[in-house]
Amino acid sequence: MKNKFWLLLALLLTFTLVLAACNGGEKTTEEKPSEPTTEKPAEETGGEEEAETPEAEEGLFPVVATNEGDAISGGILKVAMAKDEPFQGIFSSVLYEDAYDADIQAYASNSLFEADGDFLLTDEGIASMVVDQANNKATIKIKDGVKWSDGEPLKIEDLIQPYLIIGHKDYAGVRYDADFQNIIGAEEYHAGTAETISGLVKVDESTLEISFKKLSPAIFSGGDGIWTYAEPSHILKDIPVAEMIESDAVRKTPVTLGAFKFDKIVPGESVQFVANEHYWKGKPKLEGVIVKVVPSSSISKAIQSGEYDLVSSFSASKIEEIKDFDNITVLGRPELYYQYLGFKLGKYDYDNSVVITDIEGSKMGDVKLRQAMGYALDAEQVAEVYYNGLRERANSLIPPVFKSFYDADLAGYTYDPEKAKALLDEAGFKDTNGDGLREDKAGQPLEIKFATMAGDDIAEDITQFFLQNWKDVGLNVTLATGRTIEFNSFYDKVQADDPEIDIFMAAWGTGTNPSPSGLYSKTAVYNFSRYTSDFLETTLINIDSPEAFDADYRAGQFKAWQEYMAEQAPVIPTMYRYELVPVNKRVKNYSIDYSTPTELQDIELVSDTGAKSTK
Secondary structure (H helix, E strand, C coil): CHHHHCCCCCCCHHHEEECCCCCCCCCCCCCCCCCCCECCCECCCCCCCCCCCCCHHHCCCCCEEECCCCCCCCCEEEEEEECCCCCCCCCCCCCCCCHHHHHHHHHHCCECCCECCCCCECCCCCEEEEEEHHHCEEEEEECCCCECCCCCECCHHHHHHHHHHHCCCCCCCCCCCCCHHHECCHHHHHHCCCCCCCCEEEEECCEEEEEECCCCHHHHHCCCCCCCECCCHHHHCCCCHHHHCCCHHHHCCCCCCCCEEEEEEECCCEEEEEECCCCCCCCCCCCEEEEEEECCCCHHHHHHCCCCCEEECECHHHHHHHCCCCCEEEEEEECCEEEEEEECCEEEECCCCEEEECCCCCCCCCHHHHHHHHHHCCHHHHHHHHCCCCEEECCCCCCCCCCCCCCCCCCCCCCCHHHHHHHHHHHCCCCCCCCCCCECCCCCECCEEEECECCCCCHHHHHHHHHHHHHHCCCCEEEHHHCCECHHHHHHHHHCCCCCCCEEEEEEECECCCECHHHHCCCCCCCCCCCCCHHHHHHHHHHCCHHHHCHHHHHHHHHHHHHHHHHHCCEEEEEEEEEEEEEECCECEEECCCCCCCCHHHCCECCCCCCCCCC
16 A cells, blocks of 8 residues: 555645635735735634734744845846646736636736735735724725836726626626625626616725625625725726636736736746836836746756746645755745545536535435545545645645634544445445445446546546545546546636536635635635535625624634534545745745745845755
């Protein structure tokens, strides 16, 4: 059995799909971790119920790199994105769907707010916010003198523009969900019975008032439907929403607010940025940044040769290859992330923006079958042997970083093949013909189609290991499409509810908001398992309700939700991970600390070329 473990190095951790499901955050790149981030639509903290920032001292790696030498003038920061397929290249906060595009566009981010170490919005960004809880309103005020990268002044219409895109009837993205519908007038606008969203009111040239149906602590982290990014209305207002995703304004020449601006895009391969002379915090010290896709098979060599200054999406499976390099500092921190096994239990009705659960009609409808498949997976061995302690078995759909809400006492699905077999027996899935594989309850052959992503050089072996885990308990699990699936195609198939997929292995980068509504509510496109119930929906509503301003009440609802999801198992969390960022010694100072990250405009280089390893 041990030999099989050495086949497993690259798990599915390249599968982070950033879910900017509904509120304004996105997954931040390591280069700008002070922005609010989101993969789901509501955020958790308000009042005294703050999420606790992970302690840097607890880390296995430092969070700050400091290198000696005088800074050179200018220079180009070279960033490698460890990835085995092209990036999609959707550079819009309202349209992108995965973490890779999010990481790239963070260099030119349109973020209006900044967040503190507890992931709460502050007044230090382009915009500030005042919340009127009694009247369910938020007032957003923008700084004077802020300009887009083309020199056009930022105006209130640019704050309204993303709402008009997301709420439009022709919008085909994933962010029109329960959170967005919390804005008064959003549903009427989406239905076409109103020409605008009545809950958005331009007070003056620098002030926007937003009215909500209800408010919760999520508002303080960019939840409840508030959108924390601007879009250039002078560019986008005349582009039909249905055509926007393929427009030059999104694909070729995005106009942005960040420290750098897009200069040259080689589709799927690289993006070159130049310093934004209009950046509101001042022109960056660097001349520019170039981000290139680098295959996982060659990323370690590229790091050794000093070809890149920073590496994003670096897999812990490669740490043994670079640990002795003397030209880098490897930074690390617990990541806002979990990997999970999902079960298809219905469809998404795109016409009505709602999940349709069909337990009776789903091959995976039996809860004991789902539970058994969770217990059958030996994720503990994968984490221990192949990730050098930088992965751990996940017990909850809330990452441990969110200490106020994470249920450490939840048992989760630890490796227990005997329990898996017992559950299958109880449910009536038995081997009736002696071939070692279980039939369904009616005695007919049972084949479960499993979708998983193609990854680095041993992803196939990891997949085979999991297939063997299930075979060991008598389940015939085969690959949907007959092979692992390229990243972009994988999520297209999962989101489209491809009938060939019964189960799938994926991952969420959760962002800074632990509220699960954007991933698991009945309106969430990102609810890929297509599971909903009255209890689930009620609990999600309670988590982001006015009553949730009581910290104990909200924590209790989070606990109830985690327990319910573990019991029903529409998705089963399998792994948490540690985020690693190799930094070349050419970079003078660099921090990924959630509380004190390095600002993009402040990055400096100490030499014209990258440091090479002597080892």
